[in-house]
Amino acid sequence: MHTARNFALGLLAAAAVATASDVEQLKKDTFDDFVKTNDIVLAEFFAPWCGHCKALAPEYEEAATSLKEKDIRLAKIDCTEETELCQQHGVEGYPTLKVFRGLDNVSPYKGPRKAAAITSYMIKQSLPAVSTLTKDTLEEFKKADKVVLVAFFDAADKASNETFSKVADKLRDNYPFGATNDAALAEAEGVTAPAIVLYKEFDEGKAVFTEKFDAEAIEKFTKTAATPLIGEVGPETYSDYMSSGLPLAYIFAETAEERKEISDLLKPVAEAQRGVVNFATIDAKAFGAHAGNLNLKTDKFPAFAIQETVKNQKFPYDQEKAITLEDIKTFVDDFVAGKVDPSIKSEPIPETQEGPVTVVVAKNYNDIVLDDTKDVLLEFYAPWCGHCKALAPKYEELAALYAKSEFKDKVVIAKVDATLNDVPDEVQGFPTIKLFPAGSKSEAVTYSGARTVEDLIKFIAENGKYKASVSEEGEEASAAPAATESTTSEAAKQTEDHDEL
The missing domain is CATH 3.40.30.10 (Glutaredoxin)
Known part of the structure; x- marks a missing residue:
């Protein structure tokens, strides 16, 4: 009897240890005191159903344990239970992470959502x-x-x-x-x-x-x-390379040994172009699908390509040729000299535009999106994106309203499949919706509100040149969090062996 009781107590103790967390779960009546009594706090506003929140959870826990000994606390708030608290802090999507130095000094978390990156970022914030x-x-x-x-x-x-x-x-x-x-x-x-x-x-x-x-x-x-001579592209470094302002030369290879071998081979090229072109290896087994985003074949490695990160242009090296020091040096030198034309992936231009939503492809992008006489609302979508599919009927309704309004020749509601067409805009998640106002195309405005017809109309009216507002017909669509799915290729979505960058 005592043995059974001791065994049961042991199980309870083990469960308690297993569920112990260094992340403090806060509610409306505990949030203010926790923030006030800690010099610096990273708070995650989440929803239990959110896939990105679930992916973040183990990374967040690991970071919380690492940072606890440095008196940097991590907290989380369930926005399905604490709706008022989340509204108070301007939470519009999940997860939202904010750094608190007291209640009046709040800034968004700007780092990657990986344990090591969170730890590094918060240590810097504490200094x-x-x-x-x-x-x-x-x-x-x-x-x-x-x-x-x-x-x-x-x-x-x-x-x-x-x-x-x-x-x-x-x-x-x-x-x-x-x-x-x-x-x-x-x-x-x-x-x-x-x-x-x-x-x-x-x-x-x-x-x-x-x-x-x-x-x-x-x-x-x-x-x-601060940038390695030949670094490594992965989830923790991708955004830094993209925001560096320099072109990125990718070295795709399937094994660590092969990546090192090619890196050693190309080191003289990387040294000659330091500060002009960044060089990095990428694991072709884990992230081979990303080769497709650079207009490379996704089943032939090793491979080499350069991405002009500012203009989002792709310059793939011929995969039928061997990667040699002499050939890569010539390719990179010619790229820097402007002698290499970018590779442009595009669907065919539609012979006719069917339906109220205008279909944009890479080959007609400038003609439609950059038409200076029209306000153009453009959705960047991916065929596999669930949020895009949910938006589709509302977006069709929106387009139909403008098509039969007095603004039919002044406002264009358009969409582009960003997985099949090279676009010059930076897109980090799907769907991304941007308004390109007439007369000021370089000042595109990204939409971040609820994906309802009513809110999209307000957005166009407030940010477009023509202040075009139309009346919504029928039942009003229900508001939903403006969640996005991270960019990746369809192959990466469908193959468990591939991770997204």
Whole structure:
């Protein structure tokens, strides 16, 4: 009897351990006190049915455990139960992550949704924009993240101090910044003030900036030196490469050994183009479907391609040719010189436009979307996207309303299959809806509201040149969270062996 009772108690204790969490679940009556009593809090506003929230959960738990010892707390709020609290904090989609330094200092979380990235981001957020360093704290600070920057300048050099602080304020989400005016410490590190040393866990270990302290020059140095000579594209690094402003050269290979072999082979090219083109390997077994997004075949590796990230142009290297140092050098040099034409993937232009929604493809994109005389609402969709399918009948209704209104020649409701057509716009999830106003096509406005006909009409009326508003007929569509599905190819969606970037 006692044995059975002890066994039962043991099971309960084990269950308690298994369910123990370092993520604090907050409610309306506990939220304010928790935020006030902790210096910094990362809060996740979620819904139990949300697929992206479920994917985030184990990463969030792991980060919470890592950060607890640093007195950085992670919390979560169930918005299906705490609707008022979530509305109060402007939550429109799930998951929404916000960084709280008290109730009045709130900023969006801007990092990837992986444990290591969350941990790194929050450590940087917990530090001052510039940490004051001494000989006793420098070595520990060097290990604060994969990349840290330390400025060495004289105490009287206020101009260098102010410039460095300005850069630190701008880039604090990306890197920890430290500074010291200890001349002996500068000498020990092999530099003469004023100077900046970027310490990193890869490549040559550090890079030194000794030019005049100019904010733009420091930023350029930082972004170049902080990027591995030949890095790796994956879920934690993809967004950084896309936002770097530099073209990205992909090296696709199926094994780690082959990726290293090709990286070593192409290292001279990467060194010659450092700061001009970023180079990175990508696991073709896990992310081979991404090759299709670069207009490469998805079943023939190794492969090489360059993506012009700003214009979203693709330059695939002929997969029938071997990857040699000489040929890749010529290909990259020609790309930099503007001698390589981009590859454009496009469906055929429709012979006739059937239905009220105008079908856009890459070959007619400029003619329709960039028509300066019309307000164009464009949906970027994927055939496999469930949210896109749910939107389709409402979008058809919206298009029909404008087609028979006085604005039929001034407003275009259009859609493009972004998996089959190369578009110049950055699309990070499906569906993405943008309005391109007449007369100011470069100022496209991204829609983030509820996907109802009524709200889309308001959006067009408020942001279009013609302030075009039409009356909705029939029953009003119900409001739904503006959820999106991350971009990936159909092959990646349907094959469990492939992950999305």
